Amino acid sequence: MHHQLHRRQFVLGMLAAPLAIRGALAAVADARLSPWTPGCLDIHHIATGRGSATLVIMPDGTSMLIDAGATNNKLDVSAAPKPNAQRRPGEWIGRYAQRHLRATGRQQLDYVLLTHIHPDHLGDVDDASPRSAQGDYRLSGVTDVAELLPIGRLIDRGAPDYSYPAKPKGTYAENYFAFVKSRLQRGLVVEPARPGSSSQLAMRSISDSFGIRVVAANGEVWTGSGEQARSMFPPLASLVRADYPNENVCSIALKVSLGKFSYFTGGDLTSYTFDGELPWLDVLGAAARVAGPVTVATADHHGMFDGLSADVVRALRPQVWVIPSWHISHPDMLQMERMLSQRLYPGLREIYATSVMTENHLANKRLTSQMHSRDGHVVVRVQPDGAAYTIYVTDNGDENDTIKLESRHTL
Ligand SMILES: [Zn+2]
Structure with missing residues (x-):
């Protein structure tokens, strides 16, 4: 609908805007x-069609x-690689x-945070994956990123031994563990997320209005008080092996705040409890209750069936949902x-x-046709005081960052 336009055109009042919220598309x-x-x-x-990746540039x-x-x-079953298959995701x-x-003047990633240890979050490898020149591991996902940019602190859910709840x-x-080992041998930082912490992911400069809270990791969820967290999981010794927490529910969740604006994201956390059989599996529910309400949230676990319970949606109640989709089921x-x-x-x-496959859109058209966008990078830009933000969808078919759509909001 936008390609034939030559100037910005605002469609006002297209949504039932509640008091104090003005949206302009x-x-x-x-x-x-x-x-x-x-x-x-x-x-x-970032919409590569091959998994999750989110770049955060903080106010400083x-x-x-x-x-x-x-x-x-x-x-x-997976979206096509974007911009194309000539480079790895x-x-x-x-x-x-x-x-x-480039705009920050610093060509390095101060933090790389991996929510959990799955290929669509840190990179899959096979015999065709090239080897790194820096250590004894192959290149894919995070290790490809590490070839291009220095990484200050690598943070994940299980460093250094990854033994809990099961390796x-x-x-x-x-391959990821080999990368971690190589970093440690080179004197580089790898550390586990500290659930409840508001200082682990700090900016270099001090700010009263900006902060990042580690809301959950390894089933430990921030209590809302100080930096305390408590575990959702029963003692592992009390569980049969089949009931051990899986990798997804161990995901790291974060809340990012700037003034009135806030953002929640929780990797592949789920709320599904096998219909009440294992209530402690609802880590996403606990994280959402302590973090919400927020302005923008991701639909965790890519919008799959076990992600957003009704309670999670009520707790987060964001103006904007971002679905980090890439698979036919998303x-x-x-x-x-x-x-x-x-x-x-x-x-x-x-x-x-980020990427809805045609097959999914055909099956769910009644609902997916109500999305603002089904394809492209989704960029949230928050103004310095946190009182306004804009959502930009940019074209992922090349590296020009061409804006396909923008939606402005005042808080
Ligand atoms: Zn995933």
């Missing part, structure tokens, strides 16, 4: 996303990459970060119903997905 042609400027908070959901230019996914899934992610960090298995996990129909529901919470609602 603009279709834009031939405009490139302007560089980050000091004071702004930029959150880029401190940077963090959350995940660097690179699944090897075939094209029958991790290379595209690294180049994206290089390009956008992840698989070639991608082995998003699930009931998850869309909940995100759109004016019964669970009233007011402004916008939904953006």
Whole structure:
């Protein structure tokens, strides 16, 4: 709808805007996303079609990459690689970060935070994956990023031994552990997330209005008081092996705040409890209750069936949902119903997905047609005082950062 427009055109009043919220949707042609400027908070959901990757540029230019996914899934079930298959997804992610960090004057990632140890969050490998020149591991996802940019602190859920609740298995996990070992041998930092902490992911400069809270990791959820966290999981000795917490529910969740603006993201946390059989598995529910309400939230676990319970949606009640989608099953129909529901919470609602496959769109058209965007990088740019923010969707078919759509909001 926007390609034929030559100037910004605002469609006002398109949504039932509640008091104190003004939304303006603009279709834009031939405009490139302007560089980050000091004071702004930029959150880029990078759409490679192959997994999750989110670049955060904090108000003083401190940077963090959350995940660097690179699944090897075939094209029958996974979105096509974007911009194309001539580079690996991790290379595209690294180049994206290089390009956008230029404005900060610092070509390095201060933090890389991996929410959990799965290929669509840190990179899959096979015999065809090239070897790194820096250590005894192969290049994919986060290790591709590390070839392009220095990483200050690498933070994950299980360093240094990854033994709780059970050591992840698989070639991608082995490759990641080899990368961790190599970093430690080189004197580089690898550390576990500290649930409850508001200082672990600090900016270089002091700010009263900006902060990042580690809301959850390894089933430990911030209590809302000080930096305390408590574990959702029963003692492992009391569980049969089949009931051990899986990798997804161990994901790290974060809340990022700037003034009145806030953002919640929780990797592949889920709320599904096998219909009440294992209530402690609802880590996402506990994290959402202590973090919410927020302005913008991701639909965790890619909008799959076990992500957003009704309680999670009520607790987070964001104006904007971002679905980090890449697989044919993303998003699930009931998850869309909940995100759109004016019964669970009233007011402004916008939904953006990084990559919805045609097959999914055909199956869920009644709901997916209500999305603002189904393809492209989703960039949240928050103004310095946190009183306003804009969502930009940019074209992921090349590296020009061409704006396809923008939506402005005042808080
Ligand atoms: Zn995932």
